[in-house]
Amino acid sequence: xxxxxxxxxxxxxxxxxxxxxxxxxxxxxxxxxxxxxxxxxxxxxxxxxxxxxxxxxxxxxxxxx
Amino acid sequence: xxxxxxxxxxxxxxxxxxxxxxxxxxxxxxxxxxxxxxxxxxxxxxxxxxxxxxxxxxxxxxxxxxxxxxxxxxxxxxxxxxxxxxxxxxxxxxxxxxxxxxxxxxxxxxxxxxxxxxxxxxxxxxxxxxxxxxxxxxxxxxxxxxxxxxxxxxxxxxxxxxxxxxxxxxxxxxxxxxxxxxxxxxxxxxxxxxxxxxxxxxxxxxxxxxxxxxxxxxxxxxxxxxxxxxxxxxxxxxxxxxxxxxxxxxxxxxxxxxxxxxxxxxxxxxxxxxxxxxxxxxxxxxxxxxxxxxxxxxxxxxxxxxxxxxxxxxxxxxxxxxxxxxxxxxxxxxxxxxxxxxxxxxxxxxxxxxxxxxxxxxxxxxxxxxxxxxxxxxxxxxxxxxxxxxxxxxxxxxxxxxxxxxxxxxxxxxxxxxxxxxxxxxxxxxxxxxxxxxxxxxxxxxxxxxxxxxxxxxxxxxxxxxx
Numbered sequence: 372x373x374x375x376x377x378x379x380x381x382x383x384x385x386x387x388x389x390x391x392x393x394x395x396x397x398x399x400x401x402x403x404x405x406x407x408x409x410x411x412x413x414x415x416x417x418x419x420x421x422x423x424x425x426x427x428x429x430x431x432x433x434x435x436x
Numbered sequence: 437x438x439x440x441x442x443x444x445x446x447x448x449x450x451x452x453x454x455x456x457x458x459x460x461x462x463x464x465x466x467x468x469x470x471x472x473x474x475x476x477x478x479x480x481x482x483x484x485x486x487x488x489x490x491x492x493x494x495x496x497x498x499x500x501x502x503x504x505x506x507x508x509x510x511x512x513x514x515x516x517x518x519x520x521x522x523x524x525x526x527x528x529x530x531x532x533x534x535x536x537x538x539x540x541x542x543x544x545x546x547x548x549x550x551x552x553x554x555x556x557x558x559x560x561x562x563x564x565x566x567x568x569x570x571x572x573x574x575x576x577x578x579x580x581x582x583x584x585x586x587x588x589x590x591x592x593x594x595x596x597x598x599x600x601x602x603x604x605x606x607x608x609x610x611x612x613x614x615x616x617x618x619x620x621x622x623x624x625x626x627x628x629x630x631x632x633x634x635x636x637x638x639x640x641x642x643x644x645x646x647x648x649x650x651x652x653x654x655x656x657x658x659x660x661x662x663x664x665x666x667x668x669x670x671x672x673x674x675x676x677x678x679x680x681x682x683x684x685x686x687x688x689x690x691x692x693x694x695x696x697x698x699x700x701x702x703x704x705x706x707x708x709x710x711x712x713x714x715x716x717x718x719x720x721x722x723x724x725x726x727x728x729x730x731x732x733x734x735x736x737x738x739x740x741x742x743x744x745x746x747x748x749x750x751x752x753x754x755x756x757x758x759x760x761x762x763x764x765x766x767x768x769x770x771x772x773x774x775x776x777x778x779x780x781x782x783x784x785x786x787x788x789x790x791x792x793x794x795x796x797x798x799x800x801x802x803x804x805x806x807x808x809x810x811x812x813x814x815x816x817x818x819x820x821x822x823x824x825x826x827x828x829x830x831x832x833x834x835x836x837x838x839x840x841x842x843x844x845x846x847x848x849x850x851x852x853x854x855x856x857x858x859x860x861x862x863x864x865x866x867x868x869x870x871x872x873x874x875x876x877x878x879x880x881x882x883x884x885x886x887x888x889x890x891x892x893x894x895x896x897x898x899x900x901x902x903x
Contacts, residue, residue, distance in 0.1 A: 389783070396760075396782045401767030401775055408776050415752065415780055418745035419788050425742040426791045429798035 380416075385409040441466050442603040443900060446512055446660045449606070453500070453511045460500070460511035464493035464555050467513045471557065471604050474902055477585060479577045480599035482518050483526050484558040489513070496553040506553040508663045514549060514607035517593050518559040519566060521640035522546050529642050530562045532575050533762060533769040543640025544675065545609055545651055545668050552667050557605055561595030566616060566644040567755055568774030570594075570825075578825065581624055582901040583866050587822035590623035590842070592616040592644075596654045597624035602902045607664045608654040613644045614747055615817075615844020617652050618856040618871060622817035622842075625858040625867030625901070627886065628654045629661045632877045633851030634679030636665075637672035645754040646677075647793075648747060648848045657896060658857065658887040662686035665879060679877070686880050690887045695729030697811040697885065705740045705843060711820045717860050717868040718816050724892035725814065725885070735813070738802050740846070746799060747845035749784055749792040756781020800850040804876070807852075811881055813873040817856040818842050821866035843871060853879040857886040859893040 380388070386409040393399040402408060441449065441463060452458060468486055475481050496511040521527050521539035523546070528534045542550060549556070561579040563569060569591075570578030579594035581587040582602040589598045596608035597620025610617045612630040621628025629652045636651040643649055653664035666686050672678040701722065710718070726732050756763075759770075759778045767775055807813070819841045847854035854873040862868050870889055874882040890896060 392782050393779065397764055398767075398779060398782060401763050401770075402779055403772050404776060408779065411776070411780055412783055415748070415783060418748050419784065421741060421745040422749050422788065422792045422795055425738070425745070426795040426798065429738065429742075429802070430794055 380413065382406065382409055385412050388412065442470055443903070445657055446508060446606055446663050449512060450508055450510070454505075460493040460496035460555060461490060463511060464489045464513055464557070467557055467605055474602055474604055477580065478582055478598050478602055478604070479579045480561055480595040480602065480604055481515065481558045482528065482530060482561050482576045482595065485525050485556065488525060489555055489557045492550070492553070492555040496555060499553055506551070507667070509549065509552045509554040509667045511553060511555060512607065513555045513557050513605055514609065515557045515560050515599060515605045516546060517562050517596050517608065517610045519562060519611055519642045520546055520609065522556065522559065525559065527559065527642070528575065530564045530568075530574060530576055531770065531774070533766060535575055539640070541640065544637035544672050546640070548668050549609070554667065560593070560599055560608055563592035563594065564771050564774040565642065565759070566592040566611060566613060567777055568771050571771050571773055573771045580825070581822050583625060584822065584864075586825050587866060588623060588825045590620035590818070590822065593620045593654065597621055597626055597628070600624070600626045600654045600656055601900070603656065603900050606656065606660060609664070609668065610652065610654050611641065611644070612650045612652060612844070613648045613751055613848055615842035615848070617654060618817050618844060618854060619842040621654050621856040622858070622869035623822040623867065625898075626654050626656060627658050627661045627858070628652070628856040629665060629879065629883070630847060630854050631665060631669065631879050632679070632853045634677055634681070635853070635877065635879065636668050637670070637675040637678050639672055639675045643758055645751040647754060648751055650848060658883055658890050659687065659690060661855070662690060662883050681877055684880055686883055689880055689884050692884055693728055694725055694885055694888045697730045697881070698809065699725060699730045699732050699885070700735035700806065700810045700813050701732060702735050702737045702813060702815055704736060705846070706816045706819060709819050710816050713862045714816050714818070714820060714868055718870060721859055721870045721889055721893070722814065724889065728888055728892065735806050735810070737806060738799055740843070742795065743799060743846040743849050744840065746792050746795045747849045749788055750796065752781040753784040753789045756784070796849050803846070803850050803852065807875050811874065812885055814885070815843055815871045815873070817869040817871040821862045821864065821868055847873050852876055853882050855882045855886050857889045858895050859889060860895070861898060
């Protein structure tokens with residue numbers, strides 16, 4: 372479960388989370404421009420949060436569970 | 437004065453070939469010369485295969501001589517986005533990672549076009565693996581919009597939109613995961629048709645996102661799009677996503693107009709976000725449709741952001757799964773923008789992906805329910821005309837940050853057919869387009885509406901950008 376913070380987390384928190392995810396995957400050497408990537412992670416997390424909320428709204432609690 | 441060959445439609449070229457006004461080899465030579473003249477400025481092609489083109493063309497001539505006519509694309513030049521496998525010809529995905537990749541077999545699409553005696557001219561530029569962004573660390577330069585070389589051509593099928601708009605090739609076969617056929621078609625003033633999911637086989641296509649990728653044509657006009665789709669549509673038992681459904685004649689109803697068609701406008705998708713000139717062009721198109729006898733109504737669909745978020749999560753998760761091993765072992769061979777975009781997929785959990793797939797099913801049901809009582813949807817293709825090429829990687833479309841000018845995801849998430857049709861030039865001389873969607877496997881109705889708009893707008897009278 373990688374989704375720990377929300378898209379509203381601070382840049383520093385997002386950057387640390389990003390590094391943790393990449394380390395876990397053995398991918399830390401592949402990353403460059405970490406500040407830019409952390410901002411993108413924040414945006415992606417907002418999208419993920421939207422997906423969960425929209426799924427609950429459109430599918431209903433039973434189907435979404 | 438006779439029309440130059442590169443400005444003729446496929447049907448016109450076919451008539452001339454059958455009347456022996458010129459040969460398939462003559463036609464291939466004409467387009468090869470045009471590529472040679474324009475590619476240094478447009479960078480649409482990343483690989484031109486003169487030998488293969490002339491071989492295909494000579495074979496097409498021989499088949500005509502032998503009395504064997506293989507249909508409307510017989511002898512017609514085409515090119516492929518450089519994600520499709522081509523036997524004996526490089527398939528690089530615009531990446532250093534695959535710079536030496538020469539497939540042993542044709543993709544299904546290439547094989548079908550070969551069987552129809554179409555003539556392959558070469559491979560077209562793309563964003564790296566259909567996801568990246570132009571940059572100095574890629575093996576080929578960025579394609580340039582022929583209407584303004586400093587404007588973005590749209591993507592990811594950059595070279596496809598440019599090559600067709602600049603009349604370097606009559607047909608580009610391309611891919612669309614989040615709008616990658618329709619966006620360059622819109623920015624470059626071409627027709628871009630994303631068929632229904634399952635209509636065209638993806639065997640031999642390098643995947644971006646297996647459950648969202650579609651194949652389809654970019655052409656100079658709607659009738660050409662119908663002919664191109666006809667040649668590549670059909671069930672392929674070796675592609676699990678291929679649909680075993682009948683393939684109609686896509687050209688039959690093209691000239692029937694729109695009288696009596698019930699068309700819905702999901703205005704909430706774009707009304708607050710589109711540029712004024714895009715909205716004005718859209719409203720003119722709606723007036724033409726209404727005047728043509730279509731019954732227009734407003735429709736409320738689930739929020740646009742839900743389609744976008746859903747598609748983005750699925751696409752990034754699936755793309756990461758494709759590239760995970762190479763990101764670990766050979767990350768330096770990716771362009772940095774591509775690499776950083778792909779890496780974000782590691783942040784998507786199985787739970788997130790499952791939620792996105794459930795949401796996708798719900799969104800699809802919602803749209804198809806609305807379409808039960810309608811013949812089609814009409815919306816804008818992009819929220820603006822072509823943006824500056826050097827506006828930064830966030831300009832226009834960034835599937836990671838989510839900023840986007842292309843209204844692409846609603847019809848790849850749902851798998852419904854959608855087409856971009858150019859309708860006019862904005863005051864800066866850049867194309868503006870309208871998007872038409874239809875019910876599943878009803879590409880014929882999308883084409884019919886598109887043909888009406890093409891005629892009503894007078895787009896075919898607009899001079900080509902590089903005549």
